[in-house]
Amino acid sequence: MHTLGTSNSGYTYVELLLAVVVGGLLVLGLSGIVGNTLETRDAVVGKTDLNRSAAEAMRQMRHAALHSRRLLLPLVDNPATNWPENVREQTVPPSPPIGDSTLATAVFAVTLPEGTDRDADGSPDADNDGDGRIDEDPPGDNNHDGAAGLIGIDDNGDGSVDNSPDTLYDDDEDGALGDEGNNGLDDDGDGSVDEDLGPDLNRDGASGVAGVDDDGDGAIDEGDSNDDDEDGQVDEDWYDVRVFFLDSGVLKVRSAVPWDSNGDSAVDGSDSVESELLHNVTRFRVERVAVAGLRATLVDLLIEAADPVSGSVVSLRSRVRVGGAL
Numbered sequence: 001m002h003t004l005g006t007s008n009s010g011y012t013y014v015e016l017l018l019a020v021v022v023g024g025l026l027v028l029g030l031s032g033i034v035g036n037t038l039e040t041r042d043a044v045v046g047k048t049d050l051n052r053s054a055a056e057a058m059r060q061m062r063h064a065a066l067h068s069r070r071l072l073l074p075l076v077d078n079p080a081t082n083w084p085e086n087v088r089e090q091t092v093p094p095s096p097p098i099g100d101s102t103l104a105t106a107v108f109a110v111t112l113p114e115g116t117d118r119d120a121d122g123s124p125d126a127d128n129d130g131d132g133r134i135d136e137d138p139p140g141d142n143n144h145d146g147a148a149g150l151i152g153i154d155d156n157g158d159g160s161v162d163n164s165p166d167t168l169y170d171d172d173e174d175g176a177l178g179d180e181g182n183n184g185l186d187d188d189g190d191g192s193v194d195e196d197l198g199p200d201l202n203r204d205g206a207s208g209v210a211g212v213d214d215d216g217d218g219a220i221d222e223g224d225s226n227d228d229d230e231d232g233q234v235d236e237d238w239y240d241v242r243v244f245f246l247d248s249g250v251l252k253v254r255s256a257v258p259w260d261s262n263g264d265s266a267v268d269g270s271d272s273v274e275s276e277l278l279h280n281v282t283r284f285r286v287e288r289v290a291v292a293g294l295r296a297t298l299v300d301l302l303i304e305a306a307d308p309v310s311g312s313v314v315s316l317r318s319r320v321r322v323g324g325a326l
Contacts, residue, residue: 047314050280050307054314057251057277061301062318064242064253066325067113069135071297072143072241073155074107074288075172076191085157085191086288092249092281102159105246106284108301109150110322111135112240112256125258129236137228139235140169140178140199143256144269149173150243151270171196199226199235238269244277251278251303281305282313289319297322 011019065071077086082099089095090106097104112126114134119125126134138144148163148170149155155173163170169177172190178198179188186193200206206221208214208230215230226234240256254274261271283304291298299322304315 047307047310047312050305050312051314053278054303054305054316057303058301058316058318060253060277061108061244062320064110064113064244065108065299065320065322067115067323068110068242069114069323069326070111070239071109071288071299071322072111072150072195072239073109073153073243074286074299075156075195076193076288076290078156078174078190078192080190081156081158083157086290087285088157088287089283089285090246091283092246097159101157103154105154105157105159106286107150107153107155107243107245108286108299109153109241109243112242114326116255118255119258121258125256126240128238128240128258129231129233131229131231131237133229133237135237135239137231137233137235137237138197138199138201138239139226140197141269142171142197142239143241144235144238145241146268146270150241153243153245169198201228241269241272246281246284249279249281250276251281251284252276278303278305280308283315296324 074088075085077084083101084098088106090104095104114124114126116125117123123130124134129137143150145151146168148167149172152161154161158173160173163173167175167177172192172195174188174190174196176188176196178196180194180196181187181203182194182197182201184193188196202209204210205225207223207225207227208221210221213220217230222230223232224234229237242253242255244251244253246252252274254272256269256272258267259271260267261273264270281303283302285300285302287300289298289300298319300317300319302315302317304313306313
């Protein structure tokens with residue numbers, strides 16, 4: 001007769017405890033691996049998105065320059081000041097200003113590319129009077145926005161924005177009103193050419209060009225001296241502006257539009273739309289490049305941005321010729 005013994009096939013308390021501990025360690029290890037994998041994925045995605053956004057921002061600035069007739073900002077360096085107007089650089093955190101300038105700001109502004117037609121009416125937005133020509137009869141406030149220089153922008157890099165309301169005809173914010181003629185010369189000796197035109201563009205006291213039948217109608221110098229195209233209207237075709245600037249680490253673009261965007265019952269240079277191009281910008285630099293013997297206007301553009309997740313930095317630089325695609 002055999003005696004039945006107790007079975008030893010079950011787990012002891014110690015064995016179960018060890019199994020739980022080992023399992024917990026495995027779970028912790030796996031969760032760490034998964035967490036690191038997710039962090040790596042997020043960093044890669046963030047860096048990829050940053051590179052894509054930076055490339056698109058640079059593309060838009062290049063396109064604006066290549067299809068524009070006129071670079072508005074930066075200005076040429078003014079020998080009378082102790083800071084460089086032709087180099088505009090801004091960083092986050094802010095870099096100290098140079099010389100007597102009180103705030104370091106960066107800005108890139110051109111006249112609206114002539115192919116822009118946001119209201120889809122078949123006419124370029126920059127042709128304000130619909131006569132088939134662009135920028136041929138600007139007022140003393142060249143971009144017709146009611147402010148000195150470009151509204152909301154420090155044009156000459158001195159740290160001051162729009163100066164004061166009584167200087168709205170001061171398009172380069174140098175304190176003088178309409179001190180340039182449309183003649184390809186530096187009339188006021190500040191290094192820039194034709195950057196602050198008066199309502200009579202060529203300053204000859206005649207409608208259009210003195211002694212010339214500008215509009216081909218058989219009459220010479222008819223009408224007001226501020227009627228630069230002799231069409232019977234005065235100051236009706238201003239400079240429409242596309243401006244790129246930095247605002248609290250965000251690169252933005254503001255573009256003129258041919259409708260009343262601000263609700264003041266008028267369509268002028270103060271009407272615009274604004275959009276964000278690139279976040280987490282740490283540096284924005286624009287330089288108007290002077291090349292001996294070259295009449296073309298060149299601009300160096302630099303943007304740097306940092307991904308807040310990975311800390312990686314993207315840096316893009318490009319040199320572009322204003323009007324190079326026209």
